[in-house]
Amino acid sequence: MQFSFTDDQVMFAETVRDILANECPPSAVRASWEDPDGRVPGLWETLAATGVLGVAAPEAHGGLDMSTLDLVLPLEEFGYAACPEPVAEHAAVAIPLLSGHAAGPVADEWLGRAAEGTALLTAGSPTDAFVLAAERADLALLCADDEVHAVPAGSYTAVAQASVDHARRLARVDWTRGPDTLLSDDPAVVREVLDRGALAAAAQAVGVGRRLLDLTVAYVAEREQFGRPVGVNQAVKHHCSNVAIALEFAGPSVHKAAWSCAQGEGPEGGDPSLDVSTAKVLASDAVDLACRAALQCHGAIGYTIEHDLQLWLKRGWALSASWGDAAFHRRRVGEALAAG
């Protein structure tokens, strides 16, 4: 039993954090709202150079051949920065799915370019109606019933669906199912798509929650009303504490789920899907609480589009609801508990 990350894993996350702090500050996130593709210029290329995009790709295709466990801390950083790039779908869902299930030619065609960042992959959740970055992607992993398909850009249509978070470029995707695009007809692979995506969303949600808490703590310590910082009020303190507690317990749950997914089974042989669902519930609930508390503690200033808070509020709401919301994942675990 050793529940901590290696120094390499921690350093890798710090590298990502530094890059995002430099190249993806709030002003860049804000600018991405106006960008036709929702991009931060140059960021994708910088990320590719660190190897984070290809963490899960085989070495043979230029990847690092590492696991979910190596990605989970960087994913928290992408949430912390409200990064608009679809790194989670590309690196934490599509690449490992292709690596694990694509036939040789498909893998050969895509994995190398995906790992080096010259091709963008995305993936749709079986729980969600829309796919992130589908208009921009070169290949989309799409679920239908028990099948997972890998569909190249020319073979699907994407109708843009504006999100409250303009950095999230969603689209309704339609395509014709056929043997050419079929990646797998095993329902376990659909579940793997969901689990990888839910875990990545949970990790990002924890990062979003931490940023919301940091912004809030800084604001209430500085903002004065009635001649003293609003943060001296017990109600404000308790809002912040409740968020801190929720995040404190969501974190290890997400890390444990990442470990279980990497291992293919839980620490005591359990179903990793249940670990993912637990992590997603805790992360969704934590980020929901963080959004509510952050806005309430900021007051009217946080309610303006000019304040950066909104970048994380909207990301938080979206991550909480996507890849299965808390109710969906509680139900998944509930069915297992009810069965005994």
Added chain:
Amino acid sequence: MQFSFTDDQVMFAETVRDILANECPPSAVRASWEDPDGRVPGLWETLAATGVLGVAAPEAHGGLDMSTLDLVLPLEEFGYAACPEPVAEHAAVAIPLLSGHAAGPVADEWLGRAAEGTALLTAGSPTDAFVLAAERADLALLCADDEVHAVPAGSYTAVAQASVDHARRLARVDWTRGPDTLLSDDPAVVREVLDRGALAAAAQAVGVGRRLLDLTVAYVAEREQFGRPVGVNQAVKHHCSNVAIALEFAGPSVHKAAWSCAQGEGPEGGDPSLDVSTAKVLASDAVDLACRAALQCHGAIGYTIEHDLQLWLKRGWALSASWGDAAFHRRRVGEALAAG
């Protein structure tokens, strides 16, 4: 639209309040825990003399021929005093049921004695496994499937079931169904038993909640820690405010349900059962919140059997759960909402 009680109704409740303040102080409630029948000596007779026991009985049988609406404020007072006598089951459930549905001979046999208090009636909820005061009662109204039976004491067995609230003398009641005891085989009458009981429980719960709040406000204003009353702390203030808000909105909901039950339909022709369920949900949730907040604000002193707080905590838990808990009643309304 006139949503207020008459002066007579308010005065009647004040009379009951005064009687209970004098004859049913916390020491009397506490003493009832040790009484073999769970009684407060003399109280039943005093209550009978005010007419409150027979409010709903026909004048021909010595009652006041009044309605649920006349009983709802006194029922709040019974909760406020944590009165151990089963007034609700007797006066607010059994008597109106007998008045409305019993054949002449049965009504003649029981209603006069019930109104004057020389016979004790009780009633069991179709939602609950146990019946209050069944060992002591002279007649019990019992539900089974779609039937309601009026069963005299000698015709049922009662096995005592100790409640955490020793003032509540519960029993498992068994009897043999037969035509002699059948009051009605109309499912609407079973529903009427439930509605009358749930409404009475809701009214008492509101009273319990108010007492818990009064006790708490008094305590936190007086108890000092860190050199000042604990009630100056914002967290304590907000606990108390939350309870006050919940009670503020539960009250009118209970009164409206009482009006609807008395009318046989809601103000705009709706099903009074839905009004009762809404009232019971708001009252149950309010008293649950009041219990939690009261104990938390009292701290360790409230956690001792020597402090009176426990008398209301335990009554609150029991009333919240009996005659259908909040989940049961939300579901009843949910089925109606889902049907549209």
Added chain:
Amino acid sequence: MDLRFTADQRDFRDEVRTWLAENIPAEPLPPMDTPEGFEAHRGWERILFDAGWSVVNWPEAYGGREVGLVEWLLFEEEYYRSGAPGRVNTNGITLLGPTLFAYGTPEQHERFMRPMAAGDEIWAQGWSEPDSGSDLASISTRAIRDGDDFVLNGQKTWCSRGAWADWMFCIVRTDPDSERHRGLSYLLVPADSPGLERRPVGRLDGEPAFAELFFSDCRVPAVNLLGEEGQGWSVAMATTSSERGLNLRAPGRFLAAAGRLADLYRRASAEHDVDPGVLDQVVRAWMAADAYRWQTYATASRLQAGGELGASASMMKVFWSELDVELHATALRLLGSHGELVADAPEAVDAGSWMSGYLFALSGPIYAGTNEIQRNIIAERVLGLPRK
């Protein structure tokens, strides 16, 4: 007690309902907080006014019908149920209006009430300042008497509808040596006053629904003072009570929203499997709206019998604002991945109104005194807990 509406009340309600059904614009108006939407909503105010529905509880002299509190509540229920356009002059009619009636001179009544009712003059509230939000008494915008004018210098912010409004009702410091609640005055400021600059500020939904107001030697005639000079705090508090209580948030809004939520549930469950826990939340919202409605009618009966609203307005404010957030959050849960879509998404359900309603609802626990402050008020003024 009789909870049925009287025959007159039912007739009134039917009249409202019928008129609305026949007169609501066929196409939704553009968003209120855009220049064109603002004017479109002004036009709708005029239509309401011409038909006598703009200010039903006001005197006939100013375009009202002099109806009672219950009728006003019924009007609001019908209005929200009908899906009619939002009221662009709400701040004028429900916040400033009652204060003007209470503190205004007869000349001011003649001057302001009717144009307000008709939508000819749309009002915005200029109270908050960058450093004075919850702590309103710390206001620093100065208005120094100079002959027949006041000369204003300072900044106001979070001024809803302030970018295009015709007038602002402001609290300003007329005694430069005063502190806190003393030395404040309540001043009515024309939007076209020289020396007043306005800057639109985007709200969470992106609409420029707020404005910052910058006063630089801005001259406002002293006749525009509401109440006495230096009496601004007590005049303002009268408005605040309206803001928190009955006038700002009649139950109609929440009843209508709860009804639409139940409808959304029925549509969603007809289409796909809905988590059973969500129905429980729908019921919670529906019950809370129902409880708010009946508590309001009970309060109306109490007020009509001569009672006062007082600090129980704070209980109402906390209740409706949190009910509104929960109600819309439940709708978003029902919508699943459709929840984050906004109006211009082709597949947005109900034109994205649940998300925009959620964004609007989130302001409820903040404005008109945060719910934290309301809870302090309840504890101290209703329950009598010690302040310090």
Added chain:
Amino acid sequence: MDLRFTADQRDFRDEVRTWLAENIPAEPLPPMDTPEGFEAHRGWERILFDAGWSVVNWPEAYGGREVGLVEWLLFEEEYYRSGAPGRVNTNGITLLGPTLFAYGTPEQHERFMRPMAAGDEIWAQGWSEPDSGSDLASISTRAIRDGDDFVLNGQKTWCSRGAWADWMFCIVRTDPDSERHRGLSYLLVPADSPGLERRPVGRLDGEPAFAELFFSDCRVPAVNLLGEEGQGWSVAMATTSSERGLNLRAPGRFLAAAGRLADLYRRASAEHDVDPGVLDQVVRAWMAADAYRWQTYATASRLQAGGELGASASMMKVFWSELDVELHATALRLLGSHGELVADAPEAVDAGSWMSGYLFALSGPIYAGTNEIQRNIIAERVLGLPRK
């Protein structure tokens, strides 16, 4: 990261599990807080001690096995899962124990550790006073040095297990002129000291689980001082950290309760229709217990790598105490009208243990520093919010 238990850890767990299965009393012991139950539980402590399970993480010299933190957590998980009797000397072993190891003299270690581990000396905590609950620094019980003794006068209260315990660990004011945190000392007091009167006080469940202690010129040898005279506050704070964090509430207790709750759900849903919202609550409790478990293992790894628990103990305390209340409240909802029954009711489910567990859980947000105070600590010491 490797979340699997090592082969040694799994062997240890199997050994615990097997021993417990074979040695748990066939009949439940009488309630701990009755005279006969107290002695019966003391007997069980002796059995545990003799088999080496009483204090697994203590040095072998005092009857322990010197196992690591993970093994101790595993032991607790197995212990609670087995349904073994409650530990009557918890306050001694987990609150006083770590403090004695840290501050005690070698003589004190020799004198106290082994009898504590064996249940020969059962300890109660004498900290709170009628006027010193949350505000521990206001303690007024005096202990004045007189030769080789301290002479105690004052009153302690809410002293769990204090009616029959053999020893009390008390905080007393040894400098009569001191105020607040200064001038306090940590004193070990024999229950049979002349001048000490004890009065049992009934807990919410009716059991006399508390005691009031009355000191009237009660003489206690000065060798029973733990730490230096006047150093009592910092010694006590070391214990408080244990109380809030790992030592008091290992996840085993909540994991076992969550497992039993899921089992109760399965039994209930096999018998009758269970409201679907209740399963959602069962899952919430189960997930919270699981999260608490893994957060604890992560914390254990951090501590073993040289990290400190610090104020994060406050986060754990809030989390487990509120999880415990919700978990038991959910069980009571599942039980419906059976929920209010207590142990001696013939139809009580699981011998009324859900209600008694609920009553016990309700003390969690109160003792060891109320959750309100914990949240202040989190805000100020973890997040760095301003105190004033």
